[in-house]
Amino acid sequence: MEQNNIQSEDTLKFEQQEVLAEALFNSIGDGAIATDEFGKITRINPTALRILGYTEREMIGSWFPKKIIALTDNETPINLIDRPITKAFLTGRTIIEKTYYRKKNGQKIPVAVTVSPIMLANKPVGAIEVFRDITLEFEVDRMKSDFISLASHQLRTPLSAIKTYSHMLLDGYMGEINDAQRKSLRTILSAANRMNELISTLLNVTRIESGTITITPKTVNVEKIAEEVNKEHGLLASDKNISLAVQSRSKQPCLIKTDTLILKEVLSNLVSNGIKYTPEGGKVTVDIQSRRNDVLISVHDTGLGIPKYSQENVFTKFFRAHNVVKQETSGTGLGLYLVKGLLESLGGKIWFESTEDKGTTFFFTLPKSLRSQQITTEAMEHA
Amino acid sequence: MANILVVEDDKDLNNAYKIILESEGHSVEAAFNGQEALKKLEDFEPDLILLDLLMPIMGGLEFLQHYDLLGKHKDVKVLIFTNMENSPEVTEAYDLGAHRCIIKSWTAPQNLARVVTDTLENKAVSSTPA
Numbered sequence: 001m002e003q004n005n006i007q008s009e010d011t012l013k014f015e016q017q018e019v020l021a022e023a024l025f026n027s028i029g030d031g032a033i034a035t036d037e038f039g040k041i042t043r044i045n046p047t048a049l050r051i052l053g054y055t056e057r058e059m060i061g062s063w064f065p066k067k068i069i070a071l072t073d074n075e076t077p078i079n080l081i082d083r084p085i086t087k088a089f090l091t092g093r094t095i096i097e098k099t100y101y102r103k104k105n106g107q108k109i110p111v112a113v114t115v116s117p118i119m120l121a122n123k124p125v126g127a128i129e130v131f132r133d134i135t136l137e138f139e140v141d142r143m144k145s146d147f148i149s150l151a152s153h154q155l156r157t158p159l160s161a162i163k164t165y166s167h168m169l170l171d172g173y174m175g176e177i178n179d180a181q182r183k184s185l186r187t188i189l190s191a192a193n194r195m196n197e198l199i200s201t202l203l204n205v206t207r208i209e210s211g212t213i214t215i216t217p218k219t220v221n222v223e224k225i226a227e228e229v230n231k232e233h234g235l236l237a238s239d240k241n242i243s244l245a246v247q248s249r250s251k252q253p254c255l256i257k258t259d260t261l262i263l264k265e266v267l268s269n270l271v272s273n274g275i276k277y278t279p280e281g282g283k284v285t286v287d288i289q290s291r292r293n294d295v296l297i298s299v300h301d302t303g304l305g306i307p308k309y310s311q312e313n314v315f316t317k318f319f320r321a322h323n324v325v326k327q328e329t330s331g332t333g334l335g336l337y338l339v340k341g342l343l344e345s346l347g348g349k350i351w352f353e354s355t356e357d358k359g360t361t362f363f364f365t366l367p368k369s370l371r372s373q374q375i376t377t378e379a380m381e382h383a
Numbered sequence: 384m385a386n387i388l389v390v391e392d393d394k395d396l397n398n399a400y401k402i403i404l405e406s407e408g409h410s411v412e413a414a415f416n417g418q419e420a421l422k423k424l425e426d427f428e429p430d431l432i433l434l435d436l437l438m439p440i441m442g443g444l445e446f447l448q449h450y451d452l453l454g455k456h457k458d459v460k461v462l463i464f465t466n467m468e469n470s471p472e473v474t475e476a477y478d479l480g481a482h483r484c485i486i487k488s489w490t491a492p493q494n495l496a497r498v499v500t501d502t503l504e505n506k507a508v509s510s511t512p513a
Contacts, residue, residue, distance in 0.1 A: 153437060156466040160487040161395040167491045173402060196488050214471050261486075 030132040031111075034118075037125050039064045039085060051111075051133050053104035064129075071100040071108055073211060088115040088127050098134065110138045145210040152203045156196070163192045190235075197272075201334050204265065205317075208341035215259045215345060217370045222254040222263070222295055226286045229267045233275055240280050244271070249289045256295050257369045262342050269335045270299040270362050278303035278359070294348075294365045305356035314352065315340045339364075346370055384408040385430035385503050390420040390446065391464070392438040396487070400433060400464075403492045404499065417441030421449055429459055431503055434481070436465040436472050444475055452480030460502050464490075 022043075025032060031048030035041055044059045052059075052068065059067060064085055070078040080086055084095040094116040100108050113131040117124040166189045169177060177185070207213040223246060230237075230244040237244050248254060267286065274284035282302040289296040306314060310321045318333040343350050347367045354360035387409045391397040394415070401411045412427050414420035418441040420432070436443035443463065452461055463476045463484040473484050483502055490498070 153466055156488050157393055157396075160466065161393060161399070163488060164396060164399045164492060167493075168399060168402065171491075171493055173406060173492065199488075212471075214474050216474060216477070 028130065030130050033059075033064065033068075033129045033131075035064050035085070035127050035129075037089075037123075039089070039127070041067065042126065048131070051103075051109070051131070052101065058104075064127075069102040071102055073100070075108065084113050084115045085127055085129060088117045089124050092117050092119065092124060101131075110134045141210065145206045145212070148202060148206045152199045152206075155199055159192055159195055159199070163189060163196070166192065186235075198332065200265070201332060201338055204342065205334055205338050208338065208345065213262075213342075213345050215262065215370065217257050218260055219255055219257050220260045220263065222256060222288050222297065223248050224253075225260065225264055226267060226288060226297075229264060229271050230286065232268065233271050236272065237275050237284070240275065240278070240282075242275055242278055242281070243283050244275075245283070245285045247285060247287045249287070252290070254288050254290045254295055256366060258346055258366055259370070262346055263366070266339050266342050266364065267297070267299070269339045273335060274299055274301035274303060274360075277301065282359075294367050296363060296365050298361050298363045300359065300361040302359040305358055305360055306352070306354040307356050311352075311354065315350070384410065385499075386428060387411050387499070388414060388420060388423060388427060388429040388432045390414045390417065390432060390438070390443070391435045392416055393435075399492070400495065403496055404433075407496050407500070409499070417443060417446030417449070420446055424450070431460045431462060431499060433462050433464050433499070434476075435487075436463060436467055436476065444472060444479065447476060447479035447481065462499065462502055464495075 025034070025043055026045045028045055029047060031051045032043075032045040033041055033048050034043040041059050041062050041064050044056060049056060049059070054067075065080050065083055070083055072078055078099065084097045084099065087093075087095045094114060096112075096114050098110065098112050101111050102108055110133070111131045112134050113129060115127055115129040118126040118128060166185050168174060170182060170185050170189070204213070226246040230246060233244060271284055271286065278284060278301045283300075284302075285300045287298045287300065289298075304321075306321050310319075313319045314321075315336050317337045319337070320333040340350050343364055343366070347370060348365050350362065350364040352360055352362045384407070387404050389397055389400045389404070389411060391400060391413075392415050397413050397415065401413055404411045412423055412429070414423050416438045420434075421441075434443045434446065441449075443465070447461070450456060452459065457480070461476075461481045463473065463481045464487055465473065465484065466487050467473060476484065483498070485495075485498055
């Protein structure tokens with residue numbers, strides 16, 4: 001009798017805990033879905049049902065990846081192996097990602113997803129996913145991008161006029177000028193160029209972050225682009241008595257199919273960084289090596305170098321090394337973050353080697369032939 | 384020397400391009416939006432059109448949609464002169480038959496003159512003049 005009483009008390013306690021767990025699960029403000037070790041849905045809370053537009057009956061017992069379709073940006077279903085829930089099962093780790101889900105009515109919604117495997121004795125026995133609808137965040141982000149884009153274009157128009165007329169004066173379109181006037185015009189141009197670079201950076205960062213950068217592939221001669229970039233930086237380099245060079249490791253011209261403007265932007269950023277952070281009398285060298293499927297380009301400087309403790313942050317937004325900030329106050333810390341994003345949009349990779357007070361070499365690769373879903377047209381020019 | 388139509392809504396820039404191109408010996412007409420350009424083209428036969436994209440009343444893309452560059456006017460060269468690099472609008476302009484795109488704020492006058500000459504001579508040239 002006493003034994004029976006203990007048992008029924010335990011059962012009651014267990015049932016109470018179950019009810020409490022259910023209540024907790026259902027009270028989560030974000031969508032929550034639990035699965036067993038095979039990915040079958042065992043629990044789903046009202047918020048998840050509301051976001052996805054299904055009923056509990058339709059979801060319980062369904063196979064998660066089949067019932068809830070995850071989509072890429074361009075509406076293609078994401079492969080099972082790339083789904084956060086699969087990654088969580090395979091790695092045993094919590095996976096945090098942004099993706100798109102298709103609602104029951106077919107509508108695509110952006111969601112922020114966190115999936116954790118439920119581990120028991122070091123084995124996954126299920127998974128729990130918490131997700132939220134981030135449509136509003138997406139919209140605000142898009143509006144921010146549109147605003148920056150528009151503002152940048154508007155800023156550039158008067159800047160173009162300042163630059164064009166300064167150049168016209170310098171080039172003698174309005175008659176002869178004296179040395180003092182020439183010097184002043186160069187100062188105006190240099191400031192306008194800095195402003196232009198800032199606007200370009202801001203625009204490109206916005207495009208990279210919003211995924212709206214457009215890529216136009218053309219056959220380009222890499223050496224020629226590097227020479228052009230060096231030429232553009234000639235004045236800056238000669239002011240510091242820094243020599244600029246382009247080295248090519250093959251006799252044939254290095255021709256690749258990529259986006260010229262983006263390649264130029266990347267090289268320009270790296271060369272201008274090299275000049276900026278190299279003491280007087282130093283050297284900045286661009287080295288080009290054509291390989292079987294890609295081209296390896298490096299930009300080497302004999303500059304300040306990046307301190308070891310800062311190296312892991314080099315490609316993060318707004319990063320500026322301490323030794324650099326001490327000597328050079330201007331700079332946004334966006335350049336290398338942008339370079340990495342731009343290269344990734346071209347299917348390239350970037351890394352570096354650096355020794356403090358000796359110099360830095362940035363290496364990057366670009367595929368010989370760019371393939372991208374974003375490519376919609378091909379320009380007519382050839383290198 | 385060539386007949387050139389400059390389509391640019393910014394008066395200062397429009398005037399600057401006219402001075403630069405005329406100093407090279409070209410005959411230059413100016414329009415300040417796409418609609419004005421179409422009107423000018425009723426009695427002006429250009430060899431090359433220098434075309435801005437973002438303009439009031441009628442922008443560069445809409446102008447290209449009206450001006451049959453791929454058919455009737457296939458001998459006319461169109462140089463897109465814009466500050467909208469890497470944008471979908473530039474890609475669309477190429478689709479509509481534009482020959483080249485150059486970035487206003489990166490292009491010095493002498494380079495503009497060079498690009499115009501090279502385009503008229505149908506020379507393969509680097510796409511991003513300094």
